[in-house]
Amino acid sequence: WLDLIGRKLIHSGELSRMVEEDGIRGVTANPAIFEKAIVETDEYDEQLGQLISQEKKPLDIYEAVAVDDVRAGCDLFRPLFDRLQGKDGFVSLEVSPYIARDTRATVEEAKRFWKLVDRSNLFIKIPANPEGIPAIREATAAGISVNITLIFSTKVYQQVIDAYFAGLEERVQKGQPISQIHSVASFFVSRVDTAVDKLLEQKGNKDLQGKIAVANAKEAYQIFLRSLETDKWKKLEAKGATRQRPLWASTGTKNPAYSDVLYVEPLIGKDTVNTMPLATLKTFNDHGKLAETVTKGADEARAQLAKLRETGIDIQQVC
Known part of the structure; x- marks a missing residue:
């Protein structure tokens, strides 16, 4: 996008x-x-x-x-x-x-x-802050397609998934249709590196700089995949529910030392969306590589997040 x-x-x-x-x-x-x-x-x-x-x-x-x-x-x-x-x-x-x-x-x-x-292909953007989470459920239950924005942590992402499921369940309980309700969860990427890199710099750790944002997003995708295996989702899908797709946002590279497609190439995969600034879109069209990558390196991503915790940085608090 x-x-x-x-x-x-x-x-x-x-x-x-x-x-x-x-x-x-x-x-x-x-x-x-x-x-x-x-x-x-x-x-x-x-x-x-x-x-x-x-x-x-x-x-x-x-x-x-x-x-x-x-x-x-x-x-x-x-x-x-x-x-x-x-x-x-x-x-x-x-x-x-x-x-x-x-x-x-x-x-x-x-x-x-x-x-x-009054358009079926509209998304209403609601932020994933503490007050926004219940609003996501209520809006979904009201039949509104929601783009949940400003998700930075996997903890909040799980809450967003739960809110979407809860909204759909409420409609099912009322005998209302759910097949025309859509949702995306906008998980922000590059801004995570912007925040975490500063903390890593203070600790003199260069090994993890420029890696945590993608690792965080890859872990989020694993949460998405696991959510599709739950009994709750399978029951909703049987009723016609559409998948809430992860949408990678903030994908323009802000650090000139990093690849200009750093937040695009590693996050390509099924049921994902990447919303790019115009400059990033042109860059990717010029020399980006199109391949399924989001599921690759999941173990490495998890290890990088573990190493981050060992440095004393809690990404859930940072995000």
Whole structure:
């Protein structure tokens, strides 16, 4: 997927070209991405002028702009979504970060955005913080497809899986369908190395630098695989449930000393998504190697995480 959206990208035909030629199968976005899109083009000027003249509040203006772009993105990807029977072709819209500490407000905004955009190939992004976990369950139970964002630790990732399962179970208990509900769990990668490398540097440990983020993600994938073997999941799948796919986020390389495809090449595999910044996408298309890799080196990844603990760094606390 492409970690970018914007009116110019859509209206110019560039996003359609990327779908056809670069294999883009969805897009993710957040308020920072929308801010960049608005600042760097005049495509929004007319709408912004109208909204300002109506004395709309800043958050209402942002919402109007974001909803229009996300709806247009959903329409662009709808043929792909239909052709793949809902397996791809999604666009994400994030709930306001201002309500991230309020479970009830998060659920209500998720419901409102879901109704407002009114597209089957929409994901509502909800953060995986303590207040977000119950919101994930409630939104799923309400029939909303959720992209759970800001997952850094495997401990929280397990909570996200459990919340998705619980939401589906609630619908089953009520006799409601679950086959049209989709979910991805956005597990952040490069930022883990950014945080852990600083701690390793302080301890004089260079051996593990640049390795923990991928190891952490590979361990998360093993948790995903194990979740598919549980009786709980098998019962849900028999009712038509779709798998909550791991989505690798924050996959642009931030340390220039590391490979520019470090957070892409080792994490390719079945049922995974990688949402890439435009620069990373171009880099991977230029010289990246496409091969199933996410299950390889699982034991080595586990050993690296164990060595990290031996240094006195607890990744669950860092993340």
